[in-house]
Amino acid sequence: MKNRTWWIAGVGVLIALAVTFISPLASSWPDGLERVAEDHGFLDLGKDPPYEIIPDYVLPGVQSESLATILAGMVGVVIVFGLGLGAGYALRRRLPADQTH
Amino acid sequence: MIILSTAWLIPVLIPKAMHIPDGFLSLLVAGVAWMLSIAALAYAVRQTNQQLGERQVPLMGVMAAFIFAAQMLNFPVAGGTSGHLIGGALAAILLGPWAGMLVMTSVVAVQALLFQDGGLVAMGANILNMAVIASLVGYYVYVAAQRILGDRAWVNLGSAFVAAWCSVFVASLVCAIQLALSGSSPLMVALPAMGGVHALIGVGEGLVTVAALAFITATRRDLVQSRPTAN
Numbered sequence: 001m002k003n004r005t006w007w008i009a010g011v012g013v014l015i016a017l018a019v020t021f022i023s024p025l026a027s028s029w030p031d032g033l034e035r036v037a038e039d040h041g042f043l044d045l046g047k048d049p050p051y052e053i054i055p056d057y058v059l060p061g062v063q064s065e066s067l068a069t070i071l072a073g074m075v076g077v078v079i080v081f082g083l084g085l086g087a088g089y090a091l092r093r094r095l096p097a098d099q100t101h
Numbered sequence: 102m103i104i105l106s107t108a109w110l111i112p113v114l115i116p117k118a119m120h121i122p123d124g125f126l127s128l129l130v131a132g133v134a135w136m137l138s139i140a141a142l143a144y145a146v147r148q149t150n151q152q153l154g155e156r157q158v159p160l161m162g163v164m165a166a167f168i169f170a171a172q173m174l175n176f177p178v179a180g181g182t183s184g185h186l187i188g189g190a191l192a193a194i195l196l197g198p199w200a201g202m203l204v205m206t207s208v209v210a211v212q213a214l215l216f217q218d219g220g221l222v223a224m225g226a227n228i229l230n231m232a233v234i235a236s237l238v239g240y241y242v243y244v245a246a247q248r249i250l251g252d253r254a255w256v257n258l259g260s261a262f263v264a265a266w267c268s269v270f271v272a273s274l275v276c277a278i279q280l281a282l283s284g285s286s287p288l289m290v291a292l293p294a295m296g297g298v299h300a301l302i303g304v305g306e307g308l309v310t311v312a313a314l315a316f317i318t319a320t321r322r323d324l325v326q327s328r329p330t331a332n
Binding site: 005006008009012013015016017019020022023026027028029030031032033034035036037039040042045046047049050051052053054055056057069072073075076077078079080081082083084085086087088089091092093 | 119120121122123124125146149150151152153154155156157158159160161162163164165166167168169170171173174175176177178181182183184185200203204207208211212214215216217218220221273276280285286290291294295298299302321324
C-alpha cells in the first residue's frame with residue numbers, strides 16, 4: 001500500500017484520539033432510548049451485564065474520572081481501528097489493476 | 102461542532118450512551134434480530150470482498166475509530182435528554198453500505214463486549230438497527246437525494262444531512278417496533294416516543310455527518326469521490 005494512504009490512516013486515527021479528549025464534556029443526560037424507557041416505565045426491565053470490563057466508558061483503576069473516560073475512549077478507538085483495518089485488509093478486492101488512482 | 106451546546110457549561114461529566122440492554126427485548130425478537138443481522142453481514146462480507154479498493158482499507162479503520170469516539174459525545178437535545186451520533190450514514194456514504202455496515206458492526210460489537218454498552222443477547226438487534234438499517238437507509242436516501250439535488254461536492258452535503266437524519270429516525274422506529282413486539286412498551290407509546298426524540302437527535306446526526314464530510318471534502322475530495330457503488 002502506498003505511503004500516502006498510511007498517512008491518511010495516521011491522521012485519521014489522531015483525529016479520533018483527539019475527539020476522545022472532549023469526551024468528559026459529553027452530556028450525561030439520558031439518551032433517547034433511556035429517556036423513553038424511563039418515561040414509559042420499562043427501564044427496570046434492563047438487566048445488568050454478566051461481566052464488566054470497561055463499564056460506562058470509564059477505565060477502572062484510574063483516579064480521575066475525566067482521565068478514565070479519555071483513556072477508555074482511546075482503548076476503544078485503537079481496538080475498533082484495528083478491527084476496521086483488519087476487516088478491510090482481509091476483504092480487499094484482489095485485482096491486479098486497481099485503477100482508482 | 103458541539104461547541105454551542107450547553108454541555109460545555111456543565112462541569113466534568115461522564116458520557117452516558119445507551120444501546121438496547123438485555124431485558125428490553127424478548128428472546129424471540131432478539132433471536133430474529135440476530136438472524137437478520139447475520140444474514141445481512143454475510144452478504145456485506147461478500148459484497149465488500151468484491152468492491153473494496155486498496156485505498157479504502159485504511160479508511161475502514163479510520164471510520165471505525167472516528168465513529169467510536171464520536172459516539173461517546175452525547176449532546177443535549179431537549180428536556181434533559183441527550184443523543185449521540187450513530188454514524189451509519191457517514192460510514193455508508195464514504196464506504197458504500199456494505200463496508201459501512203461492517204465498520205458499524207465492529208463499533209457496536211466492541212461497545213457491547215468491552216464497554217457493556219448494549220446487551221449481549223440484544224447485540225443482534227443493536228447491530229440490525231445501528232449497523233444494518235442505519236447504513237442501508239443512510240446510503241439509499243443519500244443516493245436518492247443526489248438524484249434530486251444533483252451530484253456536486255458541496256450540494257452533496259445537503260443530501261448527506263437528509264440521509265443522516267433519516268437513518269436515525271428509521272432506526273429508532275425499528276427499535277420501537279422491536280420493543281413493542283417484545284411486550285416492553287405498547288407500539289402506540291413506543292413509536293411516537295422513540296420517533297419524537299430521535300427526530301431531534303437526527304438533527305445532531307445530520308450536523309456531525311455534514312461536518313465530517315465537509316472536512317473530508319475540503320482536505321481529501323478524492324476519498325469522497327472514490328466511494329464504491331452498492332452493487
